[in-house]
Amino acid sequence: MAEDLDPRLELERNRVVAQLAGAVAHKLKQPLAVAWGYLELLLDDPELDLAPSTVRYLHEIRDALGTMDGVINHLQQATTYQTRPYAGGLEILDLDKR
Numbered sequence: 631m632a633e634d635l636d637p638r639l640e641l642e643r644n645r646v647v648a649q650l651a652g653a654v655a656h657k658l659k660q661p662l663a664v665a666w667g668y669l670e671l672l673l674d675d676p677e678l679d680l681a682p683s684t685v686r687y688l689h690e691i692r693d694a695l696g697t698m699d700g701v702i703n704h705l706q707q708a709t710t711y712q713t714r715p716y717a718g719g720l721e722i723l724d725l726d727k728r
Contacts (some may be wrong), residue, residue: 708723
C-alpha cells in the first residue's frame with residue numbers, strides 16, 4: 631500500500647508512472663491521428679460513392695477512435711501509482727486516479 635511506502639519511493643514510483651504513461655500516450659497518438667485522418671478522407675470524398683452500410687461502419691470506426699483518444703488522454707494525465715483489481719486476481723494501474 632502507498633501509505634506504507636517510504637516517501638522517496640512513492641515519489642519515484644509516481645515519477646516513473648508519469649514518464650511511462652506519457653511516453654506510451656505519445657507513441658499511440660501518432661498512429662491514431664493517421665487512422666483518423668484517413669477515415670475522414672474516406673468519409674469526406676464524394677467521388678467514392680460509399681454504400682450506406684460502409685458509411686455506418688466508418689462511423690463506428692470513428693466512434694472507436696474517439697474512445698481510444700479518450701483513453702490516451704487519460705494515460706497522458708496519469709501521475710500516481712495506484713492499482714485496481716483486475717481479472718484473474720491481478721492488479722493493474724488505475725488510470726482514473728491522478
